Amino acid sequence: MDGISSEVSSNDAVKIPESILLRDQARLEELERRRNAKESQTVSEEKISYFSAAFSAEKAAIEKLISSCTPNEHLAATTSLEVATNKIQDLQKFLNDSKVFLTKYELRQAQESLQKLQGSIAEKRAEVMPKKKFAFRSRTAGASQQLEVTPASTEEKPKANTGNSVVDSAVSAKQCGFSHAHNEVLIKNSEDIQHGDVLLSHLTNCKVRLYGSPNTLHIKNVKGCQILSGPVSSSVFIDECEDCTLVLACQQLRTHNTTSTQIYLHVTSRAIIEDCHGVSFAPFNWMYPKLEDDFQMSGLDSERNNWSQVDDFNWLATGTPSPNWTVIPESERISCWDAAEPKL
């Protein structure tokens, strides 16, 4: 009795029963063992050769699947295209997971083949199933539970008038793009862009040319720049831009806090501005040799351009046009960008 109490008081806070210590040790050992097992497995899998073998095998399988489709066997073709779509998704995932140990070149190659596959699927789908409806169905058919749909009511507009500003955090340097440059000519070729996410930030008096088709484009804190970009497959997001000339093609454009800027635009859905003044628009008119290929790669409809339908979120009154943006008169439009084109 005395012995126990003295022992407790002498060791007070640190005394842990031996059984617990043993268990803890066993737990740590088990952890170590698992980690080792995992490492040895990942090392063998992370070899580049393993990746390229697996990738090309899967790619060949998908190609075979696509080429096996014929318009005559409608049902069979539908299902194989579905399977192929899912396979491409898995392959993309595999690529994303493997990205850490691949070289830039291999990553690009793989990305390219994936895009090709996607293109040939789209082509095949158009050939086999002309109706859009079917194409869409095959997208979601992979999901285990199909959602049934009842489209309900539509859109309504609130009367907006107030706003608040929020501070943005620092910009990451991991993306493809340019930042913190002055008085420079900056060029990205389509090999660099490869459907990547491009970020342009903190540029002053620069000339930027983006050849190729970015997946998204973010432009932030730029001043006095001329920026030309090939077709962007999804959205372009602009924030804090001043005295610039932008030539862009995209699916949708969101412009924030921008002043005195001209935008030569191709937009297939809609452009919006918010907290902007003195922004003017004209249709996209940049030409370069592979522009058409890039349009195709981006999936944008080159025939569909809503450049003059700009929504101003600070001006929701219908009927009266917003004072914050204008159309550039035809006589004042820049028609030739090549004159300013830097040497390649």
Place this chain on the structure above:
Amino acid sequence: MGLLSILRKLKSTPDQEVRILLLGLDNGGKTTLLKQLASEDISHITPTQGFNIKSVQSQGFKLNVWDIGGQRKIRPYWRNYFENTDLLIYVIDSADRKRFEETGQELAELLDEEKLSGVPVLIFANKQDLLTAAPASEIAEGLNLHTIRDRVWQIQPCSALTSEGVQDGMNWVCKSVNAKRK
């Protein structure tokens, strides 16, 4: 009670309408997600002025999903939609690191709202199809999601464009609404 009878009971209960709010910064992909849920065409989506509503049937529930525009100018109007919300879906553009802080602030403000107290929240770490997308774990850490104690929450990586991960998120939605109704 067997599984079948539970299912039957679920089906016959008329009160299975669920009100879901879909919020997040502009350019996050809310409307794309909504259209994807409804299996509609996503190629002509425009920036949302005001809101869109869709009803989607899933697992015996009628999900009324309200997609409210995320432009800064209309964010103050989000609160007009808070009442009677069963579940909040918050959409984040995982590749837009410049605005992680802003999106975190908006989410924190939402979670502080009295009208949304206890409402389960599903965070979609969207645009995982982009190469520069941050993984969901990084976003969860950045947003300090682990400090949320007053409600159930879940973060789900997804791509509204390819629909990957969307179904998993919606399964969680149905599960947590079910748990809340019991």
